[in-house]
Amino acid sequence: MNAPENKRLTAEAAVDLSHWWMPFTANRQFKANPRLVSSAKGVFYKTPEGREILDATSGLWCVNAGHGREEIVAAAARQLQEMDFAPSFQFGHPIGFEFANRLIEIAPKGFDKVFYVNSGSEAVDTALKIALAYHRVRGEAQRTRLIGRERGYHGVGFGGISVGGMVNNRKAFSGALLPAVDHLPHTHDLEHNAFSRGQPAWGAHLADDLERLVALHGAETIAAVIVEPVAGSTGVLLPPKGYLEKLRALCDKHGILLIFDEVITGFGRLGTPFAADRFGVKPDLFTTAKGLTNATIPMGAVFATAKVHDAFMNGPEGMIELFHGYTYSGHPVACAAGIATLDIYQREGLLTRATRLEKEWEDAMHSLRDLPNVIDIRNIGLVGAIELSPRNGVVGARAYDAMVAAFDEGLMIRVTGDTIAMSPPLILESAHIERIVSTLRKVLSALE
Numbered sequence: 001m002n003a004p005e006n007k008r009l010t011a012e013a014a015v016d017l018s019h020w021w022m023p024f025t026a027n028r029q030f031k032a033n034p035r036l037v038s039s040a041k042g043v044f045y046k047t048p049e050g051r052e053i054l055d056a057t058s059g060l061w062c063v064n065a066g067h068g069r070e071e072i073v074a075a076a077a078r079q080l081q082e083m084d085f086a087p088s089f090q091f092g093h094p095i096g097f098e099f100a101n102r103l104i105e106i107a108p109k110g111f112d113k114v115f116y117v118n119s120g121s122e123a124v125d126t127a128l129k130i131a132l133a134y135h136r137v138r139g140e141a142q143r144t145r146l147i148g149r150e151r152g153y154h155g156v157g158f159g160g161i162s163v164g165g166m167v168n169n170r171k172a173f174s175g176a177l178l179p180a181v182d183h184l185p186h187t188h189d190l191e192h193n194a195f196s197r198g199q200p201a202w203g204a205h206l207a208d209d210l211e212r213l214v215a216l217h218g219a220e221t222i223a224a225v226i227v228e229p230v231a232g233s234t235g236v237l238l239p240p241k242g243y244l245e246k247l248r249a250l251c252d253k254h255g256i257l258l259i260f261d262e263v264i265t266g267f268g269r270l271g272t273p274f275a276a277d278r279f280g281v282k283p284d285l286f287t288t289a290k291g292l293t294n295a296t297i298p299m300g301a302v303f304a305t306a307k308v309h310d311a312f313m314n315g316p317e318g319m320i321e322l323f324h325g326y327t328y329s330g331h332p333v334a335c336a337a338g339i340a341t342l343d344i345y346q347r348e349g350l351l352t353r354a355t356r357l358e359k360e361w362e363d364a365m366h367s368l369r370d371l372p373n374v375i376d377i378r379n380i381g382l383v384g385a386i387e388l389s390p391r392n393g394v395v396g397a398r399a400y401d402a403m404v405a406a407f408d409e410g411l412m413i414r415v416t417g418d419t420i421a422m423s424p425p426l427i428l429e430s431a432h433i434e435r436i437v438s439t440l441r442k443v444l445s446a447l448e
C-alpha cells in the first residue's frame with residue numbers, strides 16, 4: 001500500500017500534536033519524538049510515511065482477530081444505518097439480547113448473564129458493585145470489604161485503582177481510594193521462578209494470605225476477591241500452579257465472591273475462550289472488554305453466574321434490581337461489532353488457536369535468554385514477557401529505549417517498568433514470530 005494521500009498524515013511534522021493530552025504517556029517526551037501509526041491490516045500497522053510495523057501487542061491486548069476485519073466494519077456500518085442508538089434503561093433492542101445469548105454460549109458453564117459496559121475499567125467497577133450489592137440483597141450488608149492484589153491492574157476507575165496494586169496509578173489519588181480494601185501479595189518471584197515456561201511451580205501458598213486477611217478483618221466483612229488470572233499490565237505475572245485453585249477454595253470456605261478480571265485473558269488469549277477455562281477455576285463474576293469487539297467499538301461486559309444474578313430477583317417485580325448502568329450499556333453498534341467478532345473467532349478457531357502456537361511462541365521467547373540484561377522470560381498462551389534489569393537503578397529506562405528502538409525497527413511492543421510485554425494478534429503466523437524474535441534480538445543486543 002502506498003503512503004496515504006491525506007496530507008495531514010503524510011509527515012509527522014505536518015500534524016499539530018499540541019492539543020491531545022495523551023493517556024499513560026510522557027506527553028512532552030512523546031511529542032518531541034512521536035511514534036504515529038495511521039492504518040492497520042492483519043498483524044501490521046503502517047506509519048503515516050508508510051513504514052510497516054508488526055503489532056506484537058494486538059494494539060493494547062485487544063485486537064485479537066487482527067486489524068481491519070471487513071466483516072466487523074460492515075456489521076457496524078449496517079447497524080449504524082439501521083439503528084444508531086437506543087436506550088437500554090427500561091427499553092431494549094434485539095441485537096443486545098442476541099449478543100448476550102451468543103456470549104453465554106461460549107462462557108464457562110454456570111455463567112448465565114451478561115451486564116454491558118464500555119471499557120475494562122467500567123467492567124471492574126461494575127463487578128465490584130455487583131459483589132457489594134449481592135451480599136446486601138442476601139442480608140449480608142456488612143460484607144463491604146474488597147480484596148485486590150499487589151501489582152494488580154484493574155483499570156482506572158476509583159474502584160479499580162483501589163483494588164489495584166500499581167503504585168503510580170494510586171499515589172496521586174490516595175486520599176480518595178475506597179476505604180475498605182486490602183491486598184493479597186503478588187506472585188512474582190524471580191528467585192524461585194525465573195525463566196519458567198508457562199505456570200511457575202513455586203508460589204501456590206501465596207493464596208493462603210487470604211486466611212491472614214480473613215483473620216484480620218473477619219470473613220463476614222469481606223465481599224469479594226478480585227484478581228487477574230494472568231496479570232498483564234504489571235508485566236505478565238503468571239499464577240503459580242495451584243494458586244487460583246486455592247484462592248477459589250478459600251473464597252468458598254468464607255462465603256467470599258471470587259472475581260476474575262479477564263479484560264486481557266478473555267477471548268482466546270490463553271488458548272481457551274477464557275482463562276477460567278484454561279485454569280479450570282470458575283469465579284463468580286468475571287470482567288471482559290478489549291477482545292469483546294476486537295477493539296473496534298469500545299465495549300466491556302461483566303459475566304455473572306445464575307447464583308449471583310438470581311439473588312437480585314427476589315423483590316417486587318416492578319423494582320429495579322440493580323441501580324447501575326451506563327448510557328452506552330449494550331450500544332447497538334458495539335453489539336453488532338461484537339457479534340461479527342464472535343463469528344470470526346468461531347469460524348477461524350481463534351478462541352483456541354493460541355494452544356497450537358503456544359509451544360512455538362514459548363521456544364521463540366526463551367531463545368532470547370542469552371541476551372544482555374535479560375533477567376527473566378515468561379510466557380503462556382500467546383502472551384510473552386522479557387524482563388530486563390533496570391539501568392543504573394532507573395526503573396523503566398532500559399525497556400523504554402527498547403520500545404523506541406523496536407518501533408524504529410518496525411515492531412510494536414509494550415513496556416511496563418523494565419518488562420517487555422507481548423500479546424500478538426491470534427492470527428499470528430510462524431513468519432511473524434520469527435520476525436518478532438529477530439527484531440528483538442537486534443534491539444536487545446544493541447541496547448545499553
Ligand SMILES: Cc1ncc(COP(=O)(O)O)c(C=O)c1O
Pocket residue numbers: 118119120121122124153154155156228232233261262263264289290
Ligand atoms: C486486567 C485489566 N483490567 C482492566 C483494564 C482496563 O481496561 P480499560 O482500559 O478498557 O478501561 C485493563 C486494561 O489494560 C486490564 O488489563
